[in-house]
Amino acid sequence: MQPSSTPHPTLAEATRARNAWIEVDLDAIEANVRALRGWIGPGVELIAVVKANAYGHGVEGVAPALERAGVDRLAVVWMPEALGLRALGLTLPVLVLGHAFPEDAPAAVEASITMTCHSRELGRALSLAAVAAGKTATVHVKVDTGLHRFGVAPDEAVALAEFLRTLPGVEVEGLWTHMANADEADDSFSSRQRAVFEATVKRLPWVPYRHTANSATALRRGELRYEGVRSGLALRGVLPPNSPGPDLQPILALKARLARVHAIEPGEGVSYGLAWKAGAASRIGLVPVGYADGWKRQLGTAGGRVLVAGVPCPMVGRAAMDQFMVDVTAVPTAAEGDEVVLIGDQGGERITADEVAAHAGTISWDVVAPLGARLPRLFHRGGLVELVI
Numbered sequence: 001m002q003p004s005s006t007p008h009p010t011l012a013e014a015t016r017a018r019n020a021w022i023e024v025d026l027d028a029i030e031a032n033v034r035a036l037r038g039w040i041g042p043g044v045e046l047i048a049v050v051k052a053n054a055y056g057h058g059v060e061g062v063a064p065a066l067e068r069a070g071v072d073r074l075a076v077v078w079m080p081e082a083l084g085l086r087a088l089g090l091t092l093p094v095l096v097l098g099h100a101f102p103e104d105a106p107a108a109v110e111a112s113i114t115m116t117c118h119s120r121e122l123g124r125a126l127s128l129a130a131v132a133a134g135k136t137a138t139v140h141v142k143v144d145t146g147l148h149r150f151g152v153a154p155d156e157a158v159a160l161a162e163f164l165r166t167l168p169g170v171e172v173e174g175l176w177t178h179m180a181n182a183d184e185a186d187d188s189f190s191s192r193q194r195a196v197f198e199a200t201v202k203r204l205p206w207v208p209y210r211h212t213a214n215s216a217t218a219l220r221r222g223e224l225r226y227e228g229v230r231s232g233l234a235l236r237g238v239l240p241p242n243s244p245g246p247d248l249q250p251i252l253a254l255k256a257r258l259a260r261v262h263a264i265e266p267g268e269g270v271s272y273g274l275a276w277k278a279g280a281a282s283r284i285g286l287v288p289v290g291y292a293d294g295w296k297r298q299l300g301t302a303g304g305r306v307l308v309a310g311v312p313c314p315m316v317g318r319a320a321m322d323q324f325m326v327d328v329t330a331v332p333t334a335a336e337g338d339e340v341v342l343i344g345d346q347g348g349e350r351i352t353a354d355e356v357a358a359h360a361g362t363i364s365w366d367v368v369a370p371l372g373a374r375l376p377r378l379f380h381r382g383g384l385v386e387l388v389i
């Protein structure tokens with residue numbers, strides 16, 4: 001928590017003297033957890049995926065809010081991310097979804113981290129560490145059912161799980177997989193993957209906890225929810241493509257303040273290469289956010305827009321590392337210090353991460369996850385800022 005004379009300033013107070021910032025809505029996180037639970041139904045755990053700095057939102061604020069909102073588990077991809085959650089004082093079960101080394105075993109056991117165990121070497125190291133510490137190392141095995149990314153092939157997964165089961169101090173709790181076409185219009189390949197997973201499950205009936213679904217699969221396919229679903233995007237209030245779902249609230253807004261507003265003549269160019277030229281007398285606003293902050297460079301030349309005084313204003317010229325330009329001719333009052341909305345709501349207009357993704361030729365995950373460390377994250381509840389990181 002950042003020291004401050006007023007313990008919980010309003011968003012306006014907390015952002016008055018900031019060039020750019022991210023707002024994360026803690027009320028919306030709680031609403032999304034409730035809405036997702038309602039959609040997936042009882043008896044299915046909600047595993048909140050908070051990898052990659054909680055998709056760029058700021059894990060120090062998001063993960064505790066998710067724990068408070070009642071999710072059942074947390075998941076990350078790297079072991080150091082898992083240790084970071086423990087350093088925050090979080091006590092929920094934490095699952096590492098990605099690759100880990102035998103060298104990670106003692107810390108995993110010490111911090112009660114559930115590893116995805118992909119090899120006998122890692123299993124042996126976990127067993128040694130568990131016995132030495134007088135604790136149990138809980139592991140999950142990932143079956144590669146067709147995505148051909150991480151995991152082990154079905155036969156190997158069965159052999160590995162049976163081997164791990166014999167190791168002292170090791171408990172094989174989970175079996176999981178991941179879908180290749182979860183959010184494609186045609187997700188029929190998920191049925192093929194399900195058949196492979198089911199065949200593996202049948203050979204390992206003693207493993208109690210199965211999970212296969214990311215947000216899209218959890219929303220679309222009840223038969224793939226098993227004991228838990230791993231949700232990242234939906235908990236952030238964004239529905240994946242081609243997925244039905246409950247009403248969710250976007251939890252992230254990206255905002256800035258105009259750093260300069262100036263007039264240019266017809267024919268004058270803007271930014272590197274003078275690639276954009278004014279067709280008429282124009283007023284140009286400078287926004288102090290750039291690709292170093294994760295704001296995609298190509299947006300400047302691909303139809304990106306931002307809100308100024310509730311008016312959508314087109315980005316013009318090439319975006320730079322630290323700043324980009326917008327045409328604010330349509331907002332005669334625009335002046336230095338005015339709030340600019342890059343993602344979020346202003347005056348009844350909204351720019352979504354999906355819209356930004358469409359302009360940048362990517363997906364919404366790739367718009368928010370790379371948001372840079374320079375942007376302060378302000379976590380607010382009821383309009384008051386509770387935490388700045």
Ligand SMILES: *Cc1c(COP(=O)(O)O)cnc(C)c1O
Binds near residue numbers: 049077097213
């Ligand atoms: C990132 C990730 C998820 C979460 O995916 P969303 O589509 O954001 O819900 C689930 N499972 C695995 C293995 C992941 O890497």
